[in-house]
Each structure stands twice: as structure tokens, then as C-alpha cells.
Amino acid sequence: MALISLDKVNKVYPRATRRALDSIDLHIDRGDFVFLVGASGSGKTTLLRLMLREEEATDGEIRIGGYDLRRLPNKQVPQYRRSVGTVFQDYKLLSNKTVWENVAFTLEVIGTPRSAIRSLVPRVLQTVGLTGKEKSMPQELSGGEQQRVAIARAYVNHPQILLADEPTGNLDPTTSLGIMEVLEAINRTGTTIVMATHNEEIVNSMRKRVVELHNGKIVRDEQHGSYDSTLFFPDAQVQARSHEAITNPYDGDATDVVRGVTQPIAMPQQGLQVASLGERNAAVMVQAVSEALTSGHTDEGIARLARSVHAGNTGRYGEAFAPVEQTFTWGKGLDLDSINKKDHADSSPSDASDTEPQADASLPEHNDGQTDRTSETAQVTEPDAVSEQATEQTQAQGGTEQAEDPQSRPAPPAPPTPPAPPAARGRHRARRKKTATDNPTSATDTTPHEDAGQTTGQEDAR
């Protein structure tokens, strides 16, 4: 039975003149990775909000992970949401807490002991490339950094499902690549991911299942799909790009579609001395994602995306992205040596070495075998010692310090001019949402969620 089942779902917002969702039938199996695509206003966010039970369907059935959302009493909604991680473009970080505290708070709410939190938070932050930013407040972070905190918070409690609404919106290609690396690693731990996106390069590179919405209806549902729909925009350019996305880019023939299917990673159990369910979930998840990112196994989709980023592809719509060489890389990241090697190795196009880690990404030993579980409501603050240690570690690795000095980098090549979109595709033009990057106060003004994966009302009582 599918983990996510929607049957004949309609959604009509109050005062709306048409259905935001119209007779949606959608079934998603456990462990799937699904892209939701479609023009602005086609219903992607509405679909995600129904799955989170932020909105209720007007008609139809929604069953997710054993919960019947149409009949779920409001008092059980927070419990349901604990099994769903969310990464939405408005970040939903706790504006009055540091980066450290934002991640720690999520762990704290699921019952992770303080000792484990102290051990886990640095590892989580390292995984998402935020070592050294522990003491920063959300409003002191860039949009990409805020998004990474949101991802860190979303995955630490090992959700069954992760809903992501344009998690790479407004971010440069390299940062987007890092986010996709982490999402792909999370998916390989068994978490089902549903991600709405306008990012053509990501969809075409990853070759996951693609569900396209148009005026609230599902008009396309393809395994290993591409971004472009030839169904509604059957012009020659769209058709050619769609064919190219599936059959050609960079690494051979269509059989790569099959090779590109991600293999699940074993969730590590050994060597972890755990005291509580919350601690076990968080520790296992953090270790699994870290190992997925540092294992040397590169997912084919991520490798294609890395090559696409390296090639300077900015997507159909040619957003003015910063060049790769000027962008702080994280996750496995890209480094110039690998890129240069790749340039000279086009004779072996399936080589995925672009995405090898730049530095020793091995994690510190996990030594939190303590069982001194503290009160679930204990305030977890950022230990200076750990923070300083993390900063020193970053400096030793030449991480942020080096990357933040663009002067030391060679001048980047000018990115290629993207093709102008055909007139018929105007409705699919990538849309810039207003985010914390555009308006520094927007992240801080966001209404918090009620549960652990998101902001909860509990922190207000602190």
C-alpha cells in the first residue's frame, strides 16, 4: 500500500473562482522521490499543504502513513506532523534562536537528551556545511544558509516523509547542488521526498518521478521524467529538450536512467549507544546521512547535476546566478581541481569524480553513550567550547575562511548565455518568490508550526 494516497481530492479556497486542486489522484510509495512541477499557480504548494494538514481538502480522501487526514482530529495534528519534515521556502526558523539552538530545539522536542544533543548538533551542522555558524541568528544568514538549517531541522527526527517546496528557490546552482545532495542522502535512508520545484536542471539531472500539475489537475506522472511537458507545450524546442534530458546528457545512453535509481543505504545501528527513541532516531539519521555524503558513492543524478552546474547551465530561464568558482561549496561540493580534470576527461563521460569531497569530511567520534536523560523541556544552549572547537576545525580545514575570500580564486569564466524561452512557455517561467533573502524580516516573521519538525508553540513559552 502506498505511503501517500490521495483520491479524488479537490481544494477550493474561500472566495476562489476555481479549484486550486481538481480531482487529484496520487499514490506515492515509501522511499520514493517525487518532483512536483507546473506553472506558477498550478497547485503544487496547495498539494503540499494538504499533505501537511496545513489546509484541509474540500472533498476526497488523503491517507498518509496510516493517518486519514480528512478525519484526523486537530489535537492529533502535531503528532502527525512529527512524522513529516518540511523544507519550505520561507524557512520557518526560530528567529530568536541561534543556528545551534534551532537544530538543538528540534532534537530536544523529540526527547533527545542534552548530552546527545551536544554531540549531534555539530555533526548535523557539518553535514549541511554550517560549521562555524553555530552562534549566528537566522537573520544573519544568507538564504542558502537558512535553507540548510531548515533541512538540518527537517531530517534530524528521521521523518517518514519530507515535503520540500522550492528548497532551491533563489539559490545559486552550487548551493542548490549541495541541497540536492543532502536531500538525496536523506531519501536513501528511506525517507519519502516530495519536492515542488521550478528548477529545470535539477529535475532533468535527477531523473526521478515527475508529477506535473496544470490548473489544479495532474496532467503528467512519469517515472524518470523530465521538467518539460510536451503535453501542454508541444513545440519543437520543448520536445527536443525533454528528449535530451532523458536520453543524452553527459553520461551515455538511456540505460543510465536505470543505473541512476538510487540504492537505499543501510541505516547504521552498530556502535551507537542510545538511551531514548528520540536519541536513537536522531543519532541513526545523522550518521546515515553523513555516511551517505562521505561514502564515495555518488548518485548518478547528483553527478549529472554537478556536471550541469559545472557546465554553467542556469536552466531555461537564465537566472543570474553567481559563477561556481565564486560560490561557497559544501556537501560534497565541487572543487576546481576536479572540475579541471573533468574538462580533460570528456572521453570518459560517466566519471562522477566532480563531486568528490574537497576536504576530509570524516566526522568526530560519536561518544554519547550517556544515559543521563534530562528534562524534555530543558533549555539547550550552545556550548562555547564546542562552538569554538568547531570554528577551529573549520579554519583548519580551510573551509569558510578560504571560501569567503573570492580574491584568492581565479577569475571565473563568463557563463554561457541561456536560450530565450519560447513565447508559448511563458506560463512556465521560473518565478522568484519573496524570501528572507529579498526581505530580511520575512524569515523572522514567519508564523511557527506546532511541532518538532517545525517551529512549535512551545518555544514561545520559554
Ligand SMILES: Nc1ncnc2c1ncn2[C@@H]1O[C@H](COP(=O)(O)OP(=O)(O)OP(=O)(O)O)[C@@H](O)[C@H]1O
Ligand atoms: N490561501 C489561499 N487563498 C485563496 N487562493 C489561494 C490560496 N493559496 C493559493 N491560492 C490559489 O490556489 C491556486 C494554486 O496556488 P499554489 O500556491 O498551490 O500554486 P503553486 O503551483 O504552488 O504556485 P507557485 O509555483 O507560484 O508557488 C492559485 O490560483 C492561487 O492563487
